[in-house]
Amino acid sequence: MQRAGESPTTIWEDISTPCCGDNCLDLLFLGDDYTTTASLDMFRSDVSYMANYFRQVEPYSARPNVINVRAIASTTDLECNYNCFGTPRLICCNGNIILPLASQAPHDKIIVLVNNNEYGGSGSVNFAVAYHRFPQYGPQVAIxxxxxxxxxxxxxYSFGPNNGGNPCVQIVTTMPVALVGMGCPAPVVFLAAPTTSGTGRPTTV
Structure with missing residues (x-):
C-alpha cells in the first residue's frame, strides 16, 4: 500500500474501512467533472454505491472485509476526455494530475469516477477510469x-474488431508495459466494456 504524504489542503475520507493490517486491498476513488462543492456530496454517494457494488461481485464478494474504500472529494480537473486514441468510449485522464493527488491518501489502487452520462472508461497499470451517471452499466464498467x-x-470480447485497429489499445492478456516499447504513450490503456462478472465478457456493446 502506498502511504499518504503530508498535505495541508487535501484530506481523504474513509468511506468503508473494515480491514486493518497489511493484507488489505485499499481502494482510493477520485472524481472528475464533479465541478462544484455541492456535487461533491454526489461524489461521496457514488463512491459509497461503488463500495457496496464491489462487495457483491466475485472475487471481492468472497472477501468483503479485506476491502477498504477511501475517497478524495475534490473539484480538481483530472483532464479526463473521451475519444482517446480515436476510440469514442475510451476515456483518458492526466496521470500527472491524478498520481500526485492520490499520493495524499493511503491506497493500493486508484479508481477515477467520471461524472458523465456517456458510456466509457479505461484501465491502465496506474489507475482505472469509469463513467458513473447511468447506473445500469457504470458500476459494471468500473469493475x-x-x-x-x-x-x-x-x-x-466475443465480437470484433475490439480495438478499432489501434495497436496502442491493449485487448489481450499480456503485460501492458510491452506496448510502451512499440511507441505507444504510457500508460497503455484498455477498452471499456460492460460485463456480467467484471472480468471480460460483455452483455452488450
Whole structure:
C-alpha cells in the first residue's frame, strides 16, 4: 500500500474501512467533472454505491472485509476526455494530475469516477477510469476496468474488431508495459466494456 504524504489542503475520507493490517486491498476513488462543492456530496454517494457494488461481485464478494474504500472529494480537473486514441468510449485522464493527488491518501489502487452520462472508461497499470451517471452499466464498467488495472486481465470480447485497429489499445492478456516499447504513450490503456462478472465478457456493446 502506498502511504499518504503530508498535505495541508487535501484530506481523504474513509468511506468503508473494515480491514486493518497489511493484507488489505485499499481502494482510493477520485472524481472528475464533479465541478462544484455541492456535487461533491454526489461524489461521496457514488463512491459509497461503488463500495457496496464491489462487495457483491466475485472475487471481492468472497472477501468483503479485506476491502477498504477511501475517497478524495475534490473539484480538481483530472483532464479526463473521451475519444482517446480515436476510440469514442475510451476515456483518458492526466496521470500527472491524478498520481500526485492520490499520493495524499493511503491506497493500493486508484479508481477515477467520471461524472458523465456517456458510456466509457479505461484501465491502465496506474489507475482505472469509469463513467458513473447511468447506473445500469457504470458500476459494471468500473469493475471491468479495475480488473485491467488490478490484475492486468485482458478483454474477452466475443465480437470484433475490439480495438478499432489501434495497436496502442491493449485487448489481450499480456503485460501492458510491452506496448510502451512499440511507441505507444504510457500508460497503455484498455477498452471499456460492460460485463456480467467484471472480468471480460460483455452483455452488450
Amino acid at each position: 471491468h476496468e479495475f480488473s485491467h488495472s488490478f490484475a492486468l486481465l485482458g478483454d474477452e
